C-alpha cells in the first residue's frame with residue numbers, strides 16, 4: 001500500500017535571474033520583433049521614416065505639402081486611368097488597411113467560430129491570413145490553411161465566413177481567382193517571369209473572396225453589339241468584381257435554369273444581342289422555338305432565320321431539320337476538321353428554346369414528344385462540334401423533366417426554388433462551393449451563377465437587361481438576311497404559316513366493352529383482330 005509519505009515530489013530547479021537581466025532580455029526580444037516587422041513591411045517603414053525626416057527638417061509644412069501634392073497626383077491618376085489606379089495604388093493600400101483594422105481584429109474569433117481552428121499538441125492552430133487585396137467591390141484574402149485542411153473545408157462554411165466578416169456574399173477558391181494578365185512590350189519577358197511566380201500553383205493556400213459592395217444590385221444596361229461577334233467571348237453579364245462575364249459559345253450547348261420570373265429571358269436576349277452583328281452578316285442563324293406562343297420572342301422575329309411558336313409539329317420539324325443540317329455537316333466535314341468554324345457560307349446554327357420542359361415533359365402527344373426527344377438527343381450529343389448548338393431555358397431542372405441535362409456542357413443557374421436544384425443545374429457540389437441560387441433575394445432578377453472555364457468554383461453575375469424597345473431596335477438594325485432560312489433548301493417553310501395542330505386521335509366512343517369481347521364482335525363482323 002502506498003501512503004503520502006512514500007511519494008517523491010520532484011520540482012525543477014529554479015534559477016533566480018537578476019531584474020536587469022530580465023529587462024535586458026525583454027528589450028532584446030521586442031527590438032528583434034520590431035526589426036523583423038520593419039523588414040516585413042518595408043513600405044510602411046520607409047513611409048514612416050520619410051515622414052519623420054520631413055517633420056524634423058521642415059516642421060508641419062514638411063508633412064502637409066507632400067500629402068497635398070500626392071493627393072492631387074492620385075486624383076489625376078484616378079481620373080485618367082481608374083483601373084490602373086485601383087490595381088497599383090488604391091487596391092493594395094486599402095487591402096493593407098483592411099487587413100489590419102478589419103480582418104486581423106476578428107480573425108481568431110471568426111476562424112474558431114466557423115470551425116476552421118484546429119488543435120495540435122494542446123495548442124490552437126489557426127489558418128493564417130497572408131494578404132488582403134481590395135478593389136472597388138471585393139476583398140480577396142489569401143489564407144494559408146492549417147496543415148491537413150483542404151479547400152473543401154473552407155467551401156463548406158462559405159456562408160458562415162461571409163457573415164462572420166459582416167458580408168452577405170463570399171466565395172472560396174482553391175486556385176487564384178485572377179488570371180495572369182497578357183504581357184507584351186519590351187519588358188514583357190520580365191513581367192511574365194514575375195507573373196509566373198505571382199500566379200504559381202499554391203496548394204497550401206485558399207482564396208476567400210468577400211463581396212464588399214454588391215456591384216450586381218443595379219440593373220446592367222445592354223452591352224454594345226460587336227460588328228463581328230467573337231464566339232469564344234460574348235459579353236453577356238457583369239461580374240461581382242465589375243468585370244464583364246463573357247460566354248464561350250463555340251462548340252458548346254447552354255442550359256439556363258431559373259424559377260419563373262427570375263430573368264431567363266434576359267439571358268437569352270443578352271445572347272441574341274451579342275450575336276446581333278453575326279445575324280445581320282449571315283455568320284449566325286438563330287432558330288428559335290418559343291413554346292409559350294409569341295409571349296417572349298415575337299418582337300425579335302426579324303432576327304430569326306427560323307421561328308416556331310404555335311404548333312408543336314412545327315417545333316418538331318424545326319428540330320428535325322437541325323438534325324439534317326448536323327448530318328450534312330458531319331458527312332462533309334468528316335476527316336477534314338475537328339471543330340466547325342462558322343463562315344457566312346456555312347454559318348453557326350443556334351437553336352434557342354425557351355421553356356424546354358414544354359417539349360420534353362409537358363407535351364401530351366407521346367409520339368411527338370418521342371420525336372422531339374430523339375432530335376434533341378442527337379443535337380446535344382453530336383451538334384456542338386459541327387456548329388449546331390442548343391441554348392435552352394427551363395424552370396424545373398429535374399431529370400424527369402429534362403433527361404438530357406448532362407449533355408449541356410455550359411450551365412447557368414438563375415434564382416431557383418430549392419437547394420437541390422442548384423446542383424441539378426450547375427453540377428454536383430456547386431452549392432457547397434458557394435452557388436446559393438436558391439437564396440436569391442427578390443430584387444435579384446437576371447442574377448445568376450456561372451462556372452468559369454478551368455475553375456470548379458461558381459461566380460455570381462448579373463445579365464444585361466434588354467428592354468422591349470432595345471429588342472425592337474435590334475430587330476431593325478440586325479435583321480437576318482432574306483435567305484437566312486435557306487440552309488438546306490428549306491426556303492419558305494418557316495415563313496409560311498405554321499401548320500395547324502392536328503387534333504389527337506380519339507378513341508372511338510361507344511359502349512365500354514372489354515377488349516376480348518370487342519375483338520370477338522369485330523371478328524364476327526368481318527373486321528381485323530385488334
Ligand SMILES: Nc1ncnc2c1ncn2[C@@H]1O[C@H](COP(=O)(O)OP(=O)(O)OP(=O)(O)O)[C@@H](O)[C@H]1O
Pocket residue numbers: 219220258259260261262263264265266395445446447462463464465466
Ligand atoms: N437582367 C435583368 N435586370 C433587371 N430586371 C430584370 C432582368 N431580367 C429580368 N428582369 C425583370 O424580371 C421580370 C421577369 O423577367 P423574364 O420574363 O425574363 O423572366 P423569365 O424567367 O423568363 O420568366 P418566365 O418564367 O415567365 O419565362 C421582367 O419583367 C423584368 O422586369
